[in-house]
Amino acid sequence: MTDELRQRLRAVRTEVGKAVVGQDGAVTGLIIALLARGHVLLEGVPGVAKTLLVRTLSHALELDTKRVQFTPDLMPGDVTGSMIYEGGSFVFREGPVFTNILLADEINRTPPKTQSALLEAMEERQVSVDGQTRRLPAPFLVAATMNPIEYEGTYTLPEAQLDRFLLKLVLDVPPRDTEFEVLRRHAAGFNPRDLTAAGVRPVLGQAHLAEAQASVSRVGASDDVIGYTVDLARATRSSPSVKLGVSPRGSTALLAAAKAWAWLQGFDSVTPDHVQDMALPVLRHRIQLRPEAELEGVSVDAILRSILAQVQVPI
Known part of the structure; x- marks a missing residue:
């Protein structure tokens, strides 16, 4: 089914x-x-x-x-x-x-x-x-x-x-x-x-x-993937260009979206790739840049891509 x-x-x-x-x-x-x-x-x-x-x-x-x-x-x-x-x-x-x-x-x-x-x-x-x-x-x-x-x-x-x-x-x-x-x-x-x-x-x-939503809720996530999701959210809070980083609601949303994306692709559990795929659309509106970063033309998406490149991915 x-x-x-x-x-x-x-x-x-x-x-x-x-x-x-x-x-x-x-x-x-x-x-x-x-x-x-x-x-x-x-x-x-x-x-x-x-x-x-x-x-x-x-x-x-x-x-x-x-x-x-x-x-x-x-x-x-x-x-x-x-x-x-x-x-x-x-x-x-x-x-x-x-x-x-x-x-x-x-x-x-x-x-x-x-x-x-x-x-x-x-x-x-x-x-x-x-x-x-x-x-x-x-x-x-x-x-x-x-x-x-x-x-x-x-x-x-x-x-x-x-x-x-x-x-x-x-x-x-x-x-x-x-x-x-x-x-x-x-x-x-x-x-x-x-x-x-x-x-x-x-x-x-x-x-x-409703059946599909129930199936998505059963998609698994290992502690490594959950830890990776938390690390991405925390990295936004320590970025020198960011005034307001991602809240715990944001990291919860990132995992939820990654589970839905994993299910759509036929996976029973979330991988770091699914988290990375959903990071920009889930997090881009939850970040406020510092005024000096905005004046320099820095974009939120560019900061998120930099964070994705820096945070260690679990194997």
Whole structure:
């Protein structure tokens, strides 16, 4: 059954590819986040198919998805839901967070008060309104998008919220051949708002996804691999270019993502290679550089690659 689940998830990537061209790494990252019960931050300039990617993945997985456009005037109740007076009494009206995949579009355009409305949902899979706690559907994943170029009218995401994203995936502008294929599909009549017409089929339901998540939780990790994961996280805290290194939640997230990646590749236990493969997407948003390092043009990814080269790998 485990092999069949892996095959179905490979088929999901094939289905997403019918609508989204050239973002295989982002598709894999979203699948890893679902398997590890995490959330994803998607960073890229407008027009690189971030929204289409999330919608298509939801369709292929038969998961409910809702989109929220984060704006400066968005209120917490617009996301979580609120009490309204109806029929002579107050009743709770669910917000868009009550879904399987919440697409938080341009999450950094809303004030911290509204951003913080997602903290409980992301960590506890529940929301508390009017003194009552309500569970969110399972699975639940927040896929938040950010524009890395535009700073006017945006707010910095709090460290507490950044730390709750399992992965930060960077979607680059595609190369020429990929962009050519995108235009060729549109010239042939591709409609991104009609995924069924594009041939995208649901290939994995919620029950199968829950089985896959359970299988991932059984993937083993030796003490050497756990120690290696801890050493990588600790190395970020002692780097001279880093003001704030990776927290213990970050090292836990790195191991969880490595287990999901190992399972996808057919392994029963995590190897150092799996940890290394997931280090950049799991850790890059959990590090704050010192101002002098930023002025020198040092990137977080470059620091992480240097740490990966320096920390001793267990044999």
